[in-house]
Amino acid sequence: MAAAKPQRSLSVLTWLPAAVMAVVAVGDLVTGPGLGFLPLASLGPAFAGLVGGWRRTAWFGAAALALCVGLGLYDGLFQERRGFLAMVSVVGVTGAGIAAAVMRGRREAELASVRSIAEVAQRVLLRPVPLTAGPLQAAVSYTSAVAEARIGGDLYEVVASPHGVRVIVGDVQGKGLAAVETAAVVLGAFREAAHDEPDLVGLGERLERSVSRVLSDEKFVTAVLAEIGTDHEVLFLNYGHPPPMVVRRDGTADFPAPPSYAPPLGLGGAQGSESPKPFSVGFAPGEQLLLYTDGVTEARDGQGTFYPLGERAHLLKEPDAQSALDSLREDLVRHTAGPLHDDAAMLLLRYHGHADTTGDEPPVQ
Structure with missing residues (x-):
């Protein structure tokens, strides 16, 4: 519905x-030359x-101009200045x-060129994640808060390393090119260090x-790292x-929180900040892991209700991982009934490898 309004407006202007x-x-034909309709013909080219x-x-x-000449001759206005x-x-x-x-x-041509460059930058910065990584299948979704935007400060990556499959999803504070630059630093450091x-x-x-070297003025990056x-x-x-x-095999959803949160990246050097502490969660074949940015859970509907992500876990039951994630994204957009107020990135991982001892791989519920 939101997209239909600009189309209707464009049709009216056309x-x-x-x-x-x-x-x-x-x-002019009905009232005659007395009311002076003729100069209003210029509204045509103006609109x-x-x-x-x-x-x-x-x-x-x-x-x-042809209309003006015709009506002027009909009204006899060229005998005086009004017609001219x-x-x-x-x-x-x-x-x-x-x-x-x-x-x-x-x-518009310059803007199209800038958008084209932004799309290339987006593909370099947020390159497609591998469809499979070790025992996992992966899918990703990125929804911009602005329909015309092609690039933002949310980030994600999946790397199959010698130490396991390593994943990052993060959100850079702020907007614009500065946020994009910081996201590029984080992703570059992650891809190498992973x-x-x-x-x-x-x-x-x-x-x-890496982040502390480029950030200033109390800027930061929230992120979650995962290793499978x-x-x-x-x-x-x-x-x-x-x-x-x-998302467990029975369809229930858990939101495992750490014993204590580490400060966002860029604030870790602050005095009195705690060292990050890793924590583990069971993740077995047939289960799914969704990492996301706060643009998902903080999306509101017309009444100000936050998006109930846990209640929408059943939307991830489709056999194809990307189709399942697309269904969740469409539901998120329907919830807001309009453009999002913040970028929303989602990364879905499905555990399909290393099945149980029977050798049968359990299906996604």
Whole structure:
């Protein structure tokens, strides 16, 4: 419904110039020259310049000029100045509309170029996650708070390292290019350290050092790190990030919170801050792990109700992981009944490998 409103507005603007000129013509024919309808013909090219290119504005300008000449002759206005003044008004407004349309076209072309560059940057920054990583299947969803946006400060990555499958989902404080730059630093450090660091704490310390070098003015990054090995457990490090959701084989959802949250990345060097403490949660074949940013759980409907993520766990039961995550994303957008107020990133991991001792892989419930 939100997308339909701009389309209806565009349709109205498309036909408005012709409608205005028709009203001017009918009004002049009905009331005669006494009310001075003729100069209002310039509203046609004026409204035409709001949408479309300069050729469309010029066409409506020519039509308005022809209408002005025809009505002027019919009303006998060329025997006095009013007819010529109306023609000058139409020509002047048409010229201004053409100039505005040309300038708008140039700006739109520049904006399209910037968006294209942003899309490339987005693909480099948030490259597609592998469909499979070790015993896991992965799917990802990114929903921008602004329909025209192509890039933001939410981040995610999946790396199959010698130490297990390592995952990060994070949210950079702030917006714009500064947030994108910080996200690039975090992801670059994670992709390198995920292979080098033998334990998750060391990986987190590498990220903290990298982020602290580029952040200032109490900026920070919330993040959750996860490591999935072969022992049917997932190890977490939570840096002030919303807790992940684990969907069990029976369809119930858990939100495992750490014994104590570590400060967000960038604030770890603050005096009195605690060292991050990893914690493990059971994660067996047939179960699912959803990591997300606060744009998901803090999305509100028209009454201000937060999105009930735990109650929507059943939407992840579809056999295909990406289709299941897409269903959850569509439900999130329906909940808000409009654009989100914050970016929302979701990363879904399904444990399909290393089945139980019978050798049968349990299905996703």
